[in-house]
Amino acid sequence: MSPPPTPALPVEILEEIFLCLPPDEPAWLMRASLASKFWLGLLTGPRFRGLLPNGGGPPKEFGSIGATVLCVVSGCDHRACHEGPFWVVFVGLDKVGGGCLAYEYESMFSPARKRIKWSEPCHGLDHLADDAEIQQLPPVLIGDALHLILMYDDDHIEILKYELGSKCFSLIDAPLGETHIARDVILIAMENGSLGFAHVDGSILNLWSRQMGSGGVAAWTDL
Numbered sequence: 001m002s003p004p005p006t007p008a009l010p011v012e013i014l015e016e017i018f019l020c021l022p023p024d025e026p027a028w029l030m031r032a033s034l035a036s037k038f039w040l041g042l043l044t045g046p047r048f049r050g051l052l053p054n055g056g057g058p059p060k061e062f063g064s065i066g067a068t069v070l071c072v073v074s075g076c077d078h079r080a081c082h083e084g085p086f087w088v089v090f091v092g093l094d095k096v097g098g099g100c101l102a103y104e105y106e107s108m109f110s111p112a113r114k115r116i117k118w119s120e121p122c123h124g125l126d127h128l129a130d131d132a133e134i135q136q137l138p139p140v141l142i143g144d145a146l147h148l149i150l151m152y153d154d155d156h157i158e159i160l161k162y163e164l165g166s167k168c169f170s171l172i173d174a175p176l177g178e179t180h181i182a183r184d185v186i187l188i189a190m191e192n193g194s195l196g197f198a199h200v201d202g203s204i205l206n207l208w209s210r211q212m213g214s215g216g217v218a219a220w221t222d223l
Contacts, residue, residue: 011042064134065092066136068088069087087106089162091134099123099124099126099127100169105119125169140188142193145163149187159195175222176199185197186198190209197209207222
């Protein structure tokens with residue numbers, strides 16, 4: 001007979017545990033938030049952020065967010081970084097002024113310098129619809145850009161792109177034009193370095209890759 005499942009800890013106990021993490025090391029909370037959807041909702045919610053010193057992390061005008069931890073070492077593919085300098089990027093929706101926001105945090109581990117503060121916000125896409133919501137999955141890094149899925153009340157979707165170098169936002173059309181698919185899609189990094197889009201339709205997996213055409217224009221290719 002298999003042992004009974006371990007009971008879930010009460011939210012209050014989880015909050016106490018997370019509050020024990022060093023307040024000047026936001027990457028620890030960032031990594032914890034990527035462990036599960038429940039932890040992501042807890043750590044980015046207004047209740048927990050109100051318990052943190054100075055509000056903790058980016059300002060509270062964020063609506064739904066996507067976040068990731070990257071490596072700042074040149075040439076690193078950012079896939080399995082556990083030590084050394086890191087870079088935290090929050091991309092979210094501005095629930096106060098509209099559009100999108102991005103905040104960045106960089107920690108340089110050296111005796112001479114350690115920056116512990118968030119960047120000034122990068123704004124963009126002020127025309128974004130009010131009902132937009134970011135899919136609560138980690139962003140997909142392709143090249144020098146983060147990609148996230150934007151969902152709307154009518155279940156149609158778009159892809160939000162944030163370029164780390166230029167600090168610019170843009171929107172990419174999804175390869176599917178149908179509605180009511182928002183809960184059944186994910187973005188993935190393809191082996192050839194391109195952005196992938198996967199949609200599950202019953203027992204069928206549909207896959208697209210966004211590749212640069214001969215005319216220099218990127219387009220979706222059905223795989």
